[in-house]
Amino acid sequence: MSENFIEIKDLRFSYINDLEDPPVKTEVLKGVTLNIKKGEFVAVLGHNGSGKSTLAKCINAINLPESGGVYVAGMDTIDEMNLLPIRQRVGMVFQNPDNQIVATIVEEDVAFALENMGVAPDEIRRRVDEALKAVGMYEYRMHAPHKLSGGQKQRVAIAGIIAMRPDCILLDEPTAMLDPKGRQEVMKTIKMLNEQGVTIVLITHYMEEAAQAERVVVIDGGEVVMDDVPRKIFSQVEKMKSLGLDVPQVTELAWELQKAGYDISTEIIDEDECVAKLAELLQK
């Protein structure tokens, strides 16, 4: 459990706009060093434009480092020979479910990547069924994807990734376009996959989702500025706000009471803890 699955060493990356003359270079990642262990559940936070999506794309070799290196299960992303094995081990789920679904029947969509990988038909059948059951979409296997809700579509997209049996799934704001129910469905699926040993990297703007991870990494201006367990991250309310981020409402409430002089820790990140502490204060 303790080996590093993803190793990022002093990674630098820039986008180059060569439509301009001379080309304009925008430096997005300015020396990121980060290790992610097998089986970890890491949430990545950062405001829009902080470089978090660019970082995710570096992990599955969509973006290649300008300098420094990214290694997935020991494979260097810069080596073209590693491209396919890396993409098979690290699956990516994007924000908009409509952009990720290619087939007209749910189960065909889930089978798409497997067919491309040349997996034998009966093995495809088995894996597709398994993946759909895992995300709770098995009853919908013969449905047309466009008739599904956003949360259901996103779960189908995740099933397509699971069917490839990746070691790691990168999710780039998978719940941004979903309603609260869809968000819950997707979060439940992510947690279940993590419990089964899949390494999860979740990019999100929802602090309550990040609070459910084991570890939170905060990116700002193309650098890792915070990296700790959620409790230690969110308890720094002022710092989070100064980074353009937020904290769960319960943490903010605790912080407000602490400022007013009450004995309450800002290391409260979930509802249960908050209720217990407030009840104690009010009944003392």
Next chain:
Amino acid sequence: MAIIKTEGLTYVYGEGTPFRKVAVDHVDLEIEKGDFAGIIGHTGSGKSTLIQHFNGLLKPTSGSVYIDGEKLWDDKAKLRPVRFKVGLVFQYPEYQLFEETVYKDIAFGPKNMGLDEKEIDRRIKETARLVGIPHDILKKSPFELSGGQKRRVAIAGVMAMEPEVLILDEPASGLDPKGREHILGMIKEYHKEKGNTVLLVSHSMEDIARNVNKILVMNDSKLFCYEETAKVFHRSKELADMGLAVPQVTRVFDRLKAMGIELDEDVYTVKFGRDLLLDKLSKRKAEQN
């Protein structure tokens, strides 16, 4: 007087096909001039279908819609002025930017209204200020801007038409917390300055709770209620049963109440929760001394 009124408003998709679905079911509603209201409801509850009736994009299957006392669809020629009166900002409006410059893009709506150059110029400058787009950006191509800026330009384009009713569908979705705060703050400011009616569709109860005075709840194609924010959150149990997520802070206070702790008010923002707790705690202290 009600700026928007519906009577028995019903809309059916795919009538006469196996996919027939009643999307809006006998909605009777009166939205007063100057209301700043949130519209909530789970996906498929009929929110989007409902708002598309407010500026005549959809024709009711049955029932009627009145805008500023005037019945829509009696006379088709009257629909055009209604579209100027009720401005609709769709989800991800930045995908609709198309002009060469930000200035021209914001000017598109007002120009269509037949306003003169001087008035158009005034409106562009005013809305650019309202949405926080600096002067030098007006000359730029909208495609050079950041996502958050694009979103603000797109909203400015509708605001510049100075509609009596401004409807925004998920204006903050996909933005980071600061970006959300910025967009919502600017909409609040617009409402304060203009006093016009603003309707905000959102999945984020936290955003709704912090900003609006009234909330319209749609559930299974029907109007569940249209009431003051506090009254709606008082029914948090019913909202949760509908699959709507009430703010985390509301859930905390509901649980405290369930434990027998006396709290007379419904809490739906952190600020309000803090004030209520501080008040209660200081009273306890005073009693104990």
